Amino acid sequence: MIGMKASEMSRRHGELCPLDTTLKILDGKWKSIILCRLMKHEFRYTELLRTLPGCTRRMLSLQLSQLENDRIIVKQTDTSYVPVKTSYRLTPAGRSLVPIVLAMNKWGATYLERLIPVEAK
Amino acid sequence: MIGMKASEMSRRHGELCPLDTTLKILDGKWKSIILCRLMKHEFRYTELLRTLPGCTRRMLSLQLSQLENDRIIVKQTDTSYVPVKTSYRLTPAGRSLVPIVLAMNKWGATYLERLIPVEAK
């Protein structure tokens, strides 16, 4: 089950569930925030790393390669430089996910606001 | 970190991230499908269990109690019966999540369709 694509993972309930496919794609400690970065513009690897305090190179590589396997982002490697320059940007599929990510972010913000009075009592 | 509410969990990147709050609420093997069931109508515990092939009582209880802690669903207990009758339904917060769940489901379906030609080659 390791290294499997999200599209192959969503048969957990017997049938293939599109909702779980989407959730699986977003599942990973740094994926959501990486998508938030990449929806602004493309990023270099180290540049991206610097915007993610607490994220190790290992984790960044893992999350990026999973997003790449799921065709949400693409890596571009420019070998005409030494050391090599790589950059990451959203694919069409990745861009089509942006409105949903924004909707989830907005829902979460409202949820947290509404929750404060409940938590405080 | 165990038994923590989703609202308390989303500080992983230092700042509180509403997007991660939303993802955390949906994070759990059976939560998405439970929400799919409860958006139709309320369910009894065992009735719900029968619609989730492969889900154990332990897992159903776990997922339900987490959704309850996050104020997405409410449990109603009718003690006038023996054995006790319990049922679960969406809260206002839970109902407000439905459009997003539907959007994710739709996005996932389109994603899987588009992927088939890519995977096949």
Added chain:
DNA sequence: CCGCATCCGTGCGGATACTG
């Protein structure tokens, strides 16, 4: 009918060191 307690395997993510 509706759970909770316990034990346990597996995989995620942290820490650290190494490389083209």
Added chain:
DNA sequence: CAGTATCCGCACGGATGCGG
């Protein structure tokens, strides 16, 4: 600069049994 390799702790979820 942009990764990979290895080791490891811990939480998630499966299996099973008990209880109000």
